[in-house]
Structure formats: C-alpha cells, structure tokens
Amino acid sequence: MRALIIGIGQCGTKIADLFALVDFEAIAINTSKSDLEYLKHIPQERRILIGESLTGGKGVNANPVLGREAMKRDLSLVMRKMNSVIGYEDVDIFFLTFGFGGGTGAGGTPVLAEALKEEYPDSLVVAIGALPLKEEGIRPTINAAITIDKLSKFADSIIAIDNNKLKETGMDISGAYEKINYTIVERIASLLALIDVPGEQTLDASDLKFVLKAFGSFATVGYAKAEANKVKNLSRLILKSFENEGLYLDANIESALYGLVAIHGPPELLKANEIFEALDYLAQKIKGKQIFRGFYPDPREREVEVVTLLSGIYESKSIEDIILTAKRYAQSFIKAKEEAEVRKRELLSGLPDFDDLYPGEINE
Template sequence: MKVALIGVGQAGGKLAEALSRDPLAADSVVSSLAINSARADLSSIGLDTLLIGAERVNGHGVGGDNELGATVMQEDANEVVDAVSGRVGSDCEAIIITAGLGGGTGSGGAPVLAHELKRVYDVPVYVLGVLPGRDEGALYQRNAGRSLKTLAREADATILVDNDAWRQAGESMDEGYAAVNEKIAQRVGLLLAAGEFDAGSVAAESVVDSSEVINTLREGSLAAIGYASAESSPDADANLNTITSVARNALLTGTSLPDATTAESGLLIVAGQADRISRKGVEAARTWLEDELGSMQVRGGDYPLDSERLAALVLLGGVERSERVQAFLDRASEASVAEETPDATESLVNDDLDDLF
C-alpha cells in the first residue's frame, strides 16, 4: 500500500522517521515530510522538513499549547499543502500523518492538517496518534483528549498507540520512546507491505490488498494494531497451534492499545514462509478473532516472508467502545474539568472535552 508520510511535531517526526527506515515499509512509503514549529526538533530528523509558525513563534515551538499548534498549522496551511502536493503522487493510496496527541504542534496541528488534506485529496487520510502514558501530566491528557475528539471528526481513521503499551521497567523515557517507535514501525511497515504484495511473484494462498486495509479502517474512527511472532516448524500441519497462539498474542499482548478487544472489524495477516502456513491454523485464528472482537467482519490473508518464524499482524477498526479508549477519555475529561473548574464535585461530570476547532 503506497503512502505519503507526514510527521507533525516532535513525536510525529520521530515516528515518521522510524517508519520510513523500516525495511518492510521501504517500498510503500513513497515520500515523507516532517513538519514542526520548533526548529531545533526538526534539525535532528533525517527527513525533508518544513518549519511552520515562524512568524508567530519564531521557530521556538508552541510549548504544550495545542490551540496554538492548531493556529500555526491553519495560518500556514497553504504552504503546507503546497509542500505536501509534490509528495502525493498518483500511485499514493493513502496519506498517513503521525503525531503525539499530548503535546502542542502535533496535537493541534494533525487535525487541522487532516482537514486541509481531505479537502484536496480523494485518498484516505489516516493519523497514527500517540496517546500519553498514564503518568504524564493533566495537560497532556487534556490535549490528547481534545485532539482525539477532533481527529475522530476530521481523519478517516486514527490508529492509536498508547505510550504505556510496551513500557519496560527501568527504561528511561527516551529508551521507551525509541522502543515504541520501533515497534510501531515494524507493525505498520508489515501492514503496508502486506497491502502491496504482488500476487504474481510468490504463491500466497490468499493475498491482502490495500482495499482490505482501507475497508477494515472504514468501520470506525479509531483503530489499533497488534503483532506477535514465534518459531515455526518446516511442517505446515505442525504449525496449527503456532498460528492460533501468535494471533492470540498479537491481540492480547502485542497491541498498540492494550485491552482493545472490542472492535467493529479486524484484519488478520499471517506472515512467514508460504509452505509453513497451516490453512487450518489461519481459519481457526480468524474464527477465534471474530469471537474475541464480537465482529463478523474479520478479513484475512497471508504475507510471504522469508523467515523461519511465523507472525500475526492484527489490525482492528472501530475500537472506540473498547475499555482502554473509555478509560483514556475519562482521564482526559477529568483533567479538563479539573483545570477549568477547581470544584471537586464538578470533576465527576463527564464528557467535558471540547473540540479543538
């Protein structure tokens, strides 16, 4: 699946960079651009860059002010759309915007950018959005809540990455970010590669194409992506249980949004050497996923990969009703109410998140 990749803000730029470097994504990411209002953050990104908001913030960034992030993106929208236009070729099947939702430039800028790009392009505009971890402060939670609410309206889908998803004890913040970025790059890299597989080149039993990715994401506004792999046997029949267990692990322990097991739709991709993939295993895994998600719309396919391991990639569409999203939204609206009305009883009132614009 050919995509143009646009990173907004610091986390957005780093995620776009990690994804564009992923070996599986190499043929799929046709172009990339990192946009920021902070000049210093752009200087360390190994992609083409565009500084926005220079007149207003003089290259110093917007701090944690995501309304200002939205404003600088809006004010420089023409320049941004011009810069993007050279990068969205006729072969492009989607645009992916990456952003941290808890900060300022990415949080405020990504929904505005999605809105502007949707006015210009027919291809879907997706956002890969990072949710702040539980320990990050109230401002991050509130910013992310408002950004998410606005993205739900503006983007075709937002694939959520929870910064708590793969946290390891003892890891520094930067090590943690780098690990999350790598894991996301691996998952999204495989998804894009699978969606572009040339069926003529190797015999894959059932091929995934980009329309299946798009149709899975069409079922809702929020999405998540999971992955797991395991050693396999040269004998396909012996891999039945391996396939069902990697599919389970992809959903239950390897997902970008832990506990997101309620979804409108799913896509299961089994990757590995074609002659190691047990058809019964793939069917059993798919049936299990349908039961687990409570959705009859679970698509599936293979991705031939020259590896002795077997892997499962799970894309979930429409996870807005899942527990994790609800818990995050509660946290974000509590942070919002606590800031605006110090009266403790008021903080029990829910759904107090305003849209950004």
C-alpha cells in the first residue's frame, strides 16, 4: 500500500511535515517561501514554491482566487516533480492536506485534485482539510464552502476535521493546532500501518480504496486507545471510537455508507464476541450496512488501539453550518452590491460632462 501525502498551504504543509516525521513520503506546496523554509522533515527537493510570478513568494493572504491561479500557473512544474517522486511504482492514495479557510490551500487543492485524477486515474485522491474556526469570520467560511463544492467533484472522499472541536480542549490556539495536526497524523498513520500486514483478519489496500471511493462525500476517522489492563469490555472501546468525542467532525454517522474498523492489541483481549457485538451494532446503524474489519493480535502489545473509518457521509452539522452561512452571506453580499450599483447610477445620472459647462476653452 503506497500513500503519498501532499500538503498545500501553511496548514497543509505543517501536517504533511508531521507525516514525513513518521516516515511517510510527503511533498509540500506553498505560495509562501518562508513557510516552506520553516518545515523540518520534508526534504528540500520535495518543497515546491508556486505562484512566485504572482506573489513574489509571499503567500496569497487568504485569497483563494490567487491560490487557484498560483496552482494553475505552476501545475506543470508540480506534476513534473510529482512524477519524479512517484517513479514507476503506483500510488494507491494521494492524501491532500490543507486548511479550508486560507487562500493557497483552499484555492489550489481542487486544481491539484483534478490534475491528479486525470494523470493517475487508478489512484484515489482523498482530501484531508481543516475547517475554520467560527471566530475567524466570514471569509474563511466562504473559502471553505466553495472549496467543499469544488473538491466534491474531484476527490474520492473528503476527510474534514473541524477545528471548532479543539476549542473544547481549552488550549491556546497554536497549541491546539499542533494537537489536532498531531492527532490527524496519528489516526491516519495508525490506519495505514494496519493495511496489508498479517493479522487474524486483515485489511488490504483494495478494502481501504473501496471504502474511500465515495463520490466526493465526507469521511471521518475515529480513534480510541486504552491500556490493556484497563479494558473491561472491548465492545465499549470500539463504540467509543466512533462516538462523537472520538471523531473530529459533527457528523451523523447513520448517514455513512461504509465503515472500516481495525483493532490492534494483545491476543487475549481481542475476544470475538465483544468485537462482533460492536461491529454488528455499527453495521445496523449506518446506511450502507457494510463494515470492513481487521484484527491484529500482537503479543508484544500492552495497549488496545481501535481505528474507525466511516465514509460516504453526507449529513454533518459542521459542514451544513458552513455551507448555509456562506450561501446566506453570498446572497446578501450580491444583493448589496447590486443595490450599490443601482444607487450609484441613480445618483450620478443627469450630470453633464466638463465640456457642457466649460464650452470653447480649447481651440481645435
């Protein structure tokens, strides 16, 4: 199973850099030269500055029109570099990491997703994006809504992480970002680490691709971990992984089409009846009724870890709030703009030109 992580913009490249730290192949793309320099783990030759002719390497200041243009102008450079990193071995899934609320990531990611789909039709393109905080104001919300719409046409799944969920942790903002970035990487890395490895019942790349090939709908990754001696009933731990606090998105999991549950831990704890109790419950609960499962007994392990992936989700309060707020704002903005134009025309109509009032000043 080969995954390639591509970070776009500041948020996205920070997350990709953490993936590189835990040995994933990662590429960073940004309009900001200094943000690219700030990365620690992605090798220099895998950092791509785009839109330099447009912004002089200074970022696009949350303007996705510029982010989109930067990616378009340098798309052939990006795809060439991509090609040289990929070589001859196929990529199963491209994970594109980015922040929905900025300019480079929001504007550039859909352009790249479309190009990757065209160039590598057998690979999946999965977007992993952070949704803006409500306090950031209207602009990030609009950027997010329009980017969701565009990505839903090209990405196979969109894993949306709601930054608002981290406010509940009560940390300062940069600490909270760090934590959520780390959590995203931990979850996805734990999931990928269990694909194509030996186990009791295993998950392979085609299972994961099946689950994530979901017409650009939303997916969420749940997670729960406990020390082996504290696990009284594994069923409860599994359920916890996809309950609300396990997820980073307010989503109605009943609207999910597919689920995938991977459990890793000491053999004596992976009791079939407890596992099936939870999996049956989950299969009943989700719309698609299909759960892929992998059990990985490991005698060296002192912890039990459960990673849950739910895909095909189309009901999410986090997403609906963003879309409805953006639509409402767009309507009132467009109306206000039209009114302003009408008022301007009304006010200025009937004025003469200079020549009407200063006749005969210039002899021709």
